[in-house]
Amino acid sequence: DGGITQSPKYLFRKEGQNVTLSCEQNLNHDAMYWYRQDPGQGLRLIYYSQIVNDFQKGDIAEGYSVSREKKESFPLTVTSAQKNPTAFYLCASSTTGGGPEAFFGQGTRLTVV
Amino acid sequence: RKEVEQDPGPFNVPEGATVAFNCTYSNSASQSFFWYRQDCRKEPKLLMSVYSSGNEDGRFTAQLNRASQYISLLIRDSKLSDSATYLCVVNTSPGTYKYIFGTGTRLKVLA
Numbered sequence A: 001d002g003g004i005t006q007s008p009k010y011l012f013r014k015e016g017q018n019v020t021l022s023c024e025q026n027l028n029h030d031a032m033y034w035y036r037q038d039p040g041q042g043l044r045l046i047y048y049s050q051i052v053n054d055f056q057k058g059d060i061a062e063g064y065s066v067s068r069e070k071k072e073s074f075p076l077t078v079t080s081a082q083k084n085p086t087a088f089y090l091c092a093s094s095t096t097g098g099g100p101e102a103f104f105g106q107g108t109r110l111t112v113v
Numbered sequence B: 001r002k003e004v005e006q007d008p009g010p011f012n013v014p015e016g017a018t019v020a021f022n023c024t025y026s027n028s029a030s031q032s033f034f035w036y037r038q039d040c041r042k043e044p045k046l047l048m049s050v051y052s053s054g055n056e057d058g059r060f061t062a063q064l065n066r067a068s069q070y071i072s073l074l075i076r077d078s079k080l081s082d083s084a085t086y087l088c089v090v091n092t093s094p095g096t097y098k099y100i101f102g103t104g105t106r107l108k109v110l111a
Helices: none
Strands: A006-008 A011-013 A021-025 A031-037 A043-049 A064-066 A077-078 A089-092 A110-113 B004-006 B011-013 B021-023 B032-038 B043-052 B055-057 B059-063 B072-077 B084-091 B099-101 B105-110
Touching: A006 A089, A011 A021, A021 A031, A021 A110, A043 A064, A043 B099, A077 A089, B004 B084, B011 B021, B021 B032, B021 B084, B021 B105, B032 B059, B032 B072, B043 B055, B043 B059, B043 B072, B072 B084
Parallel strands: A011 A110, B011 B105
Antiparallel strands: A006 A021, A021 A077, A031 A043, A031 A089, A064 A077, A089 A110, B004 B021, B021 B072, B032 B043, B032 B084, B055 B059, B059 B072, B084 B099, B084 B105
């Protein structure tokens, strides 16, 4: 079955540590996205990538980094520079922009302890 | 002004009621519009795309008003299972891949 897989589902991190969230899709989508959602709030765009080896900052990129070495994969690293990393992180993908909808993974819930 | 704005609710309605949500967007060049549904602690899932001519899917009707820059979602004969948060999504920059989400409108359908 085609889809987007995020792992892990739950992640605990100590303050000061970097952590990488995985996102893999087998939908053959060109574009991939990372969003952050805080309780009672909407989704905010962290980074997005239109093609392999290219990515753009979203609205809240500070403290995060990404790579897009393969079409199927778009991992997100939450660095120690991110001051408030506890949130629900959602990865999405889509075909061409401006038309088809985005499909989401099941999310990773990150908690800093 | 936010790029995409929604009334956060909650909208508490009895079963069988008709309820409507609006969502306004600021970029007049926006071309793609969607409604997503998000259940508690789950990922958003596409409910329906919004076409210029309006579209209907069962009990759900979506409308686009370009002159006033808003989209709407109408739910008829509300079911308990319709209880969720409804997210308005707009592609605000045609030619890019950026989808901007509203904060969502929370709906509670009461027995």
